[in-house]
Amino acid sequence: MKMPIGAALVSLALTACATAPAPEKGDMADPFEGFNRQMFAFNNGVDKYALGPAATAYKTVTPEFARTGVTNFLRNLNSPVILANDVLQAEPSRAGATVARFGINTTIGVLGLWDAADHFGIERHTEDFGQTLGVWGFESGPFLVLPILGPSSPRDLMGDGVDMAFNPLNYIEIDNDEDTNMSVRAGLGVLSAVNARVLFDDEIDTLNSQPEPYIAMRRLYSSQRQNAVANGKLDDATEYEDLPDFDEFEE
Numbered sequence: 001m002k003m004p005i006g007a008a009l010v011s012l013a014l015t016a017c018a019t020a021p022a023p024e025k026g027d028m029a030d031p032f033e034g035f036n037r038q039m040f041a042f043n044n045g046v047d048k049y050a051l052g053p054a055a056t057a058y059k060t061v062t063p064e065f066a067r068t069g070v071t072n073f074l075r076n077l078n079s080p081v082i083l084a085n086d087v088l089q090a091e092p093s094r095a096g097a098t099v100a101r102f103g104i105n106t107t108i109g110v111l112g113l114w115d116a117a118d119h120f121g122i123e124r125h126t127e128d129f130g131q132t133l134g135v136w137g138f139e140s141g142p143f144l145v146l147p148i149l150g151p152s153s154p155r156d157l158m159g160d161g162v163d164m165a166f167n168p169l170n171y172i173e174i175d176n177d178e179d180t181n182m183s184v185r186a187g188l189g190v191l192s193a194v195n196a197r198v199l200f201d202d203e204i205d206t207l208n209s210q211p212e213p214y215i216a217m218r219r220l221y222s223s224q225r226q227n228a229v230a231n232g233k234l235d236d237a238t239e240y241e242d243l244p245d246f247d248e249f250e251e
Contacts, residue, residue: 028143028153028222036145040214043150047197047204055197067198069113074192075124076105076112077169084166085127089135091231097122126228129166130159134229143218151221 030036059067079102086095101117101124109116118124133155134140141154152160164170169188174180197204210216227233 027219028140030143030218032142032144036143036218037214039145039147040217042147043145044208046148051193051197055194055201058194059198059201067195070191070195071199072105072109072115073112074188074195075115076102076109077188078126078167080168081163081166082125082127085129085132085163088129088132089127091127094125094127097125125231128156128159129162130156130225131228133159134225140222140225143222151217153225156225 062070079098083095083098083102086092086098101122104117104120104122105112105115108114115124130153138155140156144152144154144157146152146157149160169185172181172184174184207213207216207220
């Protein structure tokens with residue numbers, strides 16, 4: 001049922017795009033601001049009463065070195081998605097770096113628990129199909145705030161669906177048991193969400209301390225996604241300092 005709902009959201013957002021007011025530099029058109037603010041408040045409630053407490057418990061019972069290992073492991077699992085988008089963006093040097101990082105971290109780094117590639121000077125980068133569409137010239141469309149998923153756009157929502165297709169974990173069969181497969185995927189999803197919440201605890205507090213957190217989130221998401229499409233080569237005027245990096249949450 002997820003794809004028809006996603007397709008409907010994309011269609012609705014693209015339809016409104018033609019009448020949306022022109023955004024300021026570093027910002028996105030926001031014709032659905034009323035809906036978005038409701039979803040922002042809903043997500044804040046989920047964070048306050050569920051995700052935040054779960055992250056606090058996880059941080060309490062898990063030593064820092066173990067959490068670092070989990071972060072490295074999850075990032076390594078995302079390497080096939082990054083590689084596919086490196087190739088689609090015609091970035092051979094970045095694709096080579098992704099292959100090298102995956103090979104080194106999976107072997108020397110013990111299934112990615114240690115970021116050994118960083119030790120060898122091979123820097124990490126992220127790519128997704130939303131960025132790829134941006135490189136191909138597709139506009140982002142208006143700002144969207146989705147339940148649980150948070151800030152997005154029609155382009156990035158579509159990109160998330162394609163990235164799911166790129167992810168080989170979605171095709172792994174364990175003892176030909178679909179219940180087991182679903183449990184493993186759900187477990188990894190929950191672990192990724194809780195781990196990310198711990199990583200960005202201070203940054204989220206900084207965002208929520210802004211005079212208008214919703215506006216700050218929208219501008220930040222817009223500028224960072226533009227910067228991601230340009231691989232970090234945008235004018236500094238579109239940047240917002242000391243606020244969380246939403247791209248990191250997608251891992």
